[in-house]
Amino acid sequence: MDRFSEVARFREVAPGQPLLVAEISADYPEKPLVLDRVSFTIRSAEILGLIGQSGSGKSTIALAVPRLLELRGGRIRGTIQFCGRDLMACDARALRQVRGREIGLVPQSPMSALNPALRIETHLREAWRAHRAESWKFAKEPTRDLLIRMGLPADDAFLRRIPRQLSVGQAQRVVIAMAVMHRPKLLIADEATSALDPVSQQEILALFRKLNRELQMAILYVSHDLASVARLCHTVGILEAGRLIQCGPAAQLLAGAAAPAGRLPEVPLARFA
Numbered sequence: 001m002d003r004f005s006e007v008a009r010f011r012e013v014a015p016g017q018p019l020l021v022a023e024i025s026a027d028y029p030e031k032p033l034v035l036d037r038v039s040f041t042i043r044s045a046e047i048l049g050l051i052g053q054s055g056s057g058k059s060t061i062a063l064a065v066p067r068l069l070e071l072r073g074g075r076i077r078g079t080i081q082f083c084g085r086d087l088m089a090c091d092a093r094a095l096r097q098v099r100g101r102e103i104g105l106v107p108q109s110p111m112s113a114l115n116p117a118l119r120i121e122t123h124l125r126e127a128w129r130a131h132r133a134e135s136w137k138f139a140k141e142p143t144r145d146l147l148i149r150m151g152l153p154a155d156d157a158f159l160r161r162i163p164r165q166l167s168v169g170q171a172q173r174v175v176i177a178m179a180v181m182h183r184p185k186l187l188i189a190d191e192a193t194s195a196l197d198p199v200s201q202q203e204i205l206a207l208f209r210k211l212n213r214e215l216q217m218a219i220l221y222v223s224h225d226l227a228s229v230a231r232l233c234h235t236v237g238i239l240e241a242g243r244l245i246q247c248g249p250a251a252q253l254l255a256g257a258a259a260p261a262g263r264l265p266e267v268p269l270a271r272f273a
């Protein structure tokens with residue numbers, strides 16, 4: 001039985017039903033209104049792509065949803081309804097339960113998400129212990145399975161490595177493994193393929209597709225790369241200077257996105273509510 005059994009898991013949401021309904025404004029101390037009433041919905045098992053230029057507020061959204069922005073000096077207002085509960089009203093303890101268990105986060109730049117001094121096994125063990133009381137030795141087999149699913153070596157030599165002994169692609173997979181270890185209902189991936197070579201990029205996109213299909217995991221895929229968003233996402237939101245200027249089905253929004261310079265077509269949108 002897990003140590004946190006008194007804290008109920010968030011209720012299951014049937015595929016296609018709203019999992020996350022958010023309307024978020026955000027400020028940093030020196031920079032007000034970095035997000036201006038950004039409003040979007042992610043349905044269970046849906047992949048929502050969030051695209052926008054550098055500085056448009058994508059990472060701010062990725063951090064705001066699991067309420068991590070405050071820990072980094074930002075301030076948010078609005079509502080973040082997740083599985084029918086408002087995360088804005090949750091206390092610190094409830095939020096610790098949400099992060100890593102209900103919502104997994106792959107932060108921007110994989111290398112900085114890992115502690116350079118710690119072995120890969122230590123990273124995985126800490127991610128396990130955050131939500132499970134069983135001894136790590138019981139987790140070793142499932143963790144090896146997880147690494148194999150992530151396309152990583154699962155032998156002891158790999159587990160003993162430290163981050164700088166990994167390729168960027170491997171580091172990214174380790175960070176994703178940590179984020180999905182507890183099978184969150186929602187995975188937030190911030191520029192998860194941006195630092196990778198094209199082959200690794202394709203492999204990570206295939207991995208996200210597999211997580212989505214096999215585990216019905218919803219994904220908020222944040223990227224400035226139109227091509228990867230077009231390949232992966234069901235729905236797309238376009239962020240510009242802290243405002244969501246368009247949001248709708250990917251097929252409709254990105255029709256012709258492969259046009260020269262990846263310019264976004266002006267398409268009237270059925271608003272995604």
Ligand SMILES: Nc1ncnc2c1ncn2[C@@H]1O[C@H](COP(=O)(O)OP(=O)(O)O)[C@@H](O)[C@H]1O
Pocket residue numbers: 028029030031034052053054055056057058059060061072073
């Ligand atoms: N900690 C911070 N303090 C002040 N301003 C910040 C901070 N983090 C980000 N910003 C600013 O907020 C805006 C949005 O940043 P960010 O969410 O990182 O954009 P993106 O991920 O789309 O590149 C940018 O103008 C950025 O300079």
Ligand SMILES: [Mg+2]
Pocket residue numbers: 058059060108190191
């Ligand atoms: Mg960013």
